[in-house]
Amino acid sequence: MAPVTIDNIQVITTQPAGSRLVIVKVNTSEPGLYGLGCATFTQRWRAVVAALEGHLIPFATGRDVSRIEEFWQMATVHSYWRNGPVLNNAISGIDQALWDIKGKMAGMPVYDLLGGKSREAAACYSHANGRSPEEVVDSVLKLQAEGYRYIRIQMGGYGGKGDQMVKPEGAPDGAYYDPRAYCRNMLKMMAHVRSEVGDELELLHDIHERLQPIHAIQFAKDVEEFKLFFLEDALAPEDNEWFKIMRGQAATPLAMGELFNSPQEWIPLIQNRLIDYMRMHVSQMGGITPAKHIAAMGHQYNVKTAWHGPGDTSPVGHAANLHLDLWAPNFGIQEWCRFNELCYEMFPGLPEVRNGYMYPNDKPGLGIDIDEKLAAKYPAQDTIEDWTQTRWPDGTPARP
Ligand code: MG
Secondary structure, three states, X not given: OOOOEEEEEEEEEEOOOOOOEEEEEEEEOOXXXXXXXXXXXXXXXXXXXXXXXXXXXXXXXXXXXXXXXXXXXXXXXXXXXXXXXXXXXXXXXXXXXXXXXXXXXXXXXXXXXXXXXXXXXXXXXXXXXXXXXXXXXXXHHHHHHOOOOEEEEOOOOOOOOXXXXXXXXXXXXXXXXXXXXXXXXHHHHHHHHHHHHOOOOEEEEEOOOOOXXXXXXXXXXXXXXXXXXXXXXXXXXHHHHHHHHHHHHOOOOEEEOOOOOOHHXXXXXXXXXXXXXXXXXXXXXXXXXXXXXXXXXXXXOOOEEOOOOOXXXXXXXXHHHHHHHHHOOOEOOEEOOOXXXXXXXXXXXXXXXXXXXXXXXXXXXXXXXXXXXXXXXXXXXXXXXXXXXXXXXXXXXXXX
């Protein structure tokens, strides 16, 4: 029997909410059989489209759809230079679509292809925010009322908003924050939230790599008393070596990885047991294939998964996360961004969250589709991002 092959690949860009999304649709030689994948790198989406159209689509067209592993391994080294966000996302778009196709051909959801369910649904955490500790508590209580038992608490957005920031004359515009004020304010906020909501609610917090390493270490020690579920991105990937010192100093559970591109970043942290949760952005690491490999490695080291799940992971990417979550023996938690109604209309089959759990629809493949006509009505916009133009109080460019 002749193999089913990749006939043509479409790149669909759209923006139904805040993030510019890149979706790959792989059409096969079998009429009506296609798969979808997430290739969303929202800040540089045009670069991913160019990588797909100029390089990866010609490379992939005509290949046997069944050989996902071979495709992934070959696509990754074919450029010789590798492990960057643009190419990884482009490869992910095709990789995830091939998993979707394989599931449809087998009549099985992707979690069954991976080894079957370890659980019925994935526990999710959602984001609470506010300008004051009281507002954060209000936001937490609303989410709790919806059934969330894991809630990430932030105040004033990432890095907080320094209350009494003294900028130099002529300071340029930007997203300013004061890392020292942030540390003080977050500790007060967490103390207030704990005192209001009690001990049972699982609380999370994201430093978003905004502190100097020694201050992050101090912070990880200071928050021990609040018994966080995890502290996220305490350090920047460039400061990975500092995790050894942090680990020796504090028993706060650590989650890391949304900015990682390369095995050189995640392997040492897992192997040396320096983190508790790996939370790579699955399209950014290259798709379901590498995520499956590294989740299995993490299981051997007792490091759990907490795949990145904000609005700049597309609905298709969230479906991919969910299938990995349902299978992985070492699933930890799933971040969830609460998509709007339009996203549910544009992406039929987008996973639903009820009472803090995300459920699959048990259709073959990833179980998600796209309404291309509707997507075309919301084209991706060329906007120059403000929130990543981050500065310290004296105006110095800083990490977002
Ligand atoms: Mg994060």
